[in-house]
Amino acid sequence: MPKHGTNRKPGAATRAIHLGYEPSEFRGALTMPMFLTSTYAFETAQQGAGIFAGEEPGYVYGRTKNPTQELLEIRMASLENAEAGLASASGIAAITTTIFTHAKAGDTILVDQVIYGCTFAFFAREITEFGVTTKFVDMTDLNAVEDAMKSEPRMVFFETPSNPNMRMIDIEAISHMARKVGAMVVVDNTFATPIIQRPLELGADLVVHSATKFLGGHGDLLGGIVCGSSELVNPIRGRGLRVLTGATISPFNAFQILRGLKTLKLRVDAHSQSAQLVAENLAKSEKTTSVIYPTLPDYPQKALAKKQMGDQGGAIIAVRFDGGAEAGHRFINALEMIKCAVSLGDAETLVQHPASMTHSIYTPEERATFGIDDDLLRIAVGLEEVEDLNADINNALSQV
Ligand SMILES: Cc1ncc(COP(=O)(O)O)c(C=O)c1O
Numbered sequence: 326m327p328k329h330g331t332n333r334k335p336g337a338a339t340r341a342i343h344l345g346y347e348p349s350e351f352r353g354a355l356t357m358p359m360f361l362t363s364t365y366a367f368e369t370a371q372q373g374a375g376i377f378a379g380e381e382p383g384y385v386y387g388r389t390k391n392p393t394q395e396l397l398e399i400r401m402a403s404l405e406n407a408e409a410g411l412a413s414a415s416g417i418a419a420i421t422t423t424i425f426t427h428a429k430a431g432d433t434i435l436v437d438q439v440i441y442g443c444t445f446a447f448f449a450r451e452i453t454e455f456g457v458t459t460k461f462v463d464m465t466d467l468n469a470v471e472d473a474m475k476s477e478p479r480m481v482f483f484e485t486p487s488n489p490n491m492r493m494i495d496i497e498a499i500s501h502m503a504r505k506v507g508a509m510v511v512v513d514n515t516f517a518t519p520i521i522q523r524p525l526e527l528g529a530d531l532v533v534h535s536a537t538k539f540l541g542g543h544g545d546l547l548g549g550i551v552c553g554s555s556e557l558v559n560p561i562r563g564r565g566l567r568v569l570t571g572a573t574i575s576p577f578n579a580f581q582i583l584r585g586l587k588t589l590k591l592r593v594d595a596h597s598q599s600a601q602l603v604a605e606n607l608a609k610s611e612k613t614t615s616v617i618y619p620t621l622p623d624y625p626q627k628a629l630a631k632k633q634m635g636d637q638g639g640a641i642i643a644v645r646f647d648g649g650a651e652a653g654h655r656f657i658n659a660l661e662m663i664k665c666a667v668s669l670g671d672a673e674t675l676v677q678h679p680a681s682m683t684h685s686i687y688t689p690e691e692r693a694t695f696g697i698d699d700d701l702l703r704i705a706v707g708l709e710e711v712e713d714l715n716a717d718i719n720n721a722l723s724q725v
Pocket residue numbers: 415416417418441444484488513515516534535536537538547548549668
C-alpha cells in the first residue's frame with residue numbers, strides 16, 4: 326500500500342479497503358475478482374512439485390487456498406495485527422479446525438463457562454470423545470483461572486464479551502498466566518470485532534471469528550476466520566482444513582466478506598452508537614430489571630471493558646425483565662420491526678431468548694450453574710434509525 330512518503334501505518338478502514346490488492350495485476354478490476362476454480366494448472370511438472378513442497382508461490386487446489394480467500398486472510402490478519410489468517414466455512418469451522426489441529430489426546434483445555442451454545446457443545450461433548458479433557462471455569466474469577474492452570478492445560482479458550490450475557494474476560498491477565506504454563510490462548514472476538522478489540526495485542530495467541538456476523542455484516546453468508554502467528558495458523562490450514570475437516574470457505578463467501586470488511590469500521594461505529602442509545606432507553610424503563618451493556622454507567626466490569634474495548638460497547642445488549650422469561654417472551658412478541666432471530670452483526674436488529682435458542686444446547690442444570698438465566702434476552706442492535714428502534718421497543722414495553 327502507498328504510504329505517501331510517511332511511515333504512518335494506514336488506519337483499519339483504509340487497510341480493509343486497499344491492503345494486498347493492486348487492480349493493474351487483475352486487468353484493472355477495481356474489486357478483487359472471485360476465483361471460481363477448484364484446481365490450478367501448473368506450467369511444468371517441476372513447478373507443480375515446487376508449489377506442493379512450498380518452495381514456490383502458487384495455488385494447488387481449492388480446499389486449502391484460493392486467491393479471493395487469500396486476500397480476505399491478508400486483510401483480516403492485518404486488522405487483528407496478526408502475521409497470518411485462515412478463512413473457513415463458518416465460525417464453528419474456524420474453532421473446531423483450530424482445536425483439532427492444536428490439541429491431542431491426553432491434553433486438557435480450559436474453557437470459560439459462558440460461550441456460544443454450539444461451541445460449548447463441541448468442548449463439552451465432542452472433543453472429549455477424542456481423549457481431550459475440558460475443564461469449564463468461570464474466567465471472570467482470576468483466582469479460579471490461576472487454580473485451574475495447575476492442571477497444565479494445553480489451551481485456554483474464551484469469548485469476550487461472552488455470548489449471551491456480556492461478561493468481560495481479562496485477556497491480558499489470562500494470557501500472562503497461560504504463558505507461564507505454556508498454554509495457548511484462543512479468544513473468540515466475534516462480538517467486539519478488531520475495530521473495538523484486538524486480543525493478540527493483549528497477549529492472546531490466536532483469535533477466532535464467526536465472519537457470519539459483523540465481518541460479513543449483512544446476514545447473507547456463513548464464514549469464519551482464525552488469525553495469529555504463521556507458526557500456529559499454517560498447521561491449521563494443513564491439518565484442520567486440508568486433511569481433517571475440509572471446511573474451506575467458498576470463493577463466493579470470501580468475496581462477500583471482503584465486501585463487508587470495506588464498511589466494517591463504519592458499521593461497527595454505527596452499531597455501537599445506536600446500541601448505547603437503545604441500552605439507555607431500556608435501562609430507564611421500569612419494565613426491565615437489568616440491562617447489561619459495557620458502556621452503561623452501572624456495567625459491573627467497567628474498568629476492564631474500558632481497557633479492552635475502549636469507548637465502544639459494540640452491538641449486543643443483554644436485558645432482563647420484571648416478570649422473568651414470560652415478560653421477555655411478551656416483549657419479543659410485541660415487537661413489530663425488530664425480528665426474533667438468532668445471529669447478530671446484521672443490518673437488521675434481532676432479538677432472541679438464549680435459554681430456549683442459542684444456548685438451549687446447554688442442559689438446564691448447566692445453564693443454572695453457569696448463570697445463563699431463563700429471563701435473559703439478547704438484542705443485537707442493527708443499523709436502522711435509532712429513533713425507529715426505540716419507538717418499536719417502547720411500544721413493546723408498554724405491552725409487557
Ligand atoms: C460468539 C460466536 N462464536 C462463534 C459462533 C459460530 O459461528 P458460525 O455460526 O459462523 O459457525 C457464533 C454463532 O452464533 C457466535 O455467536
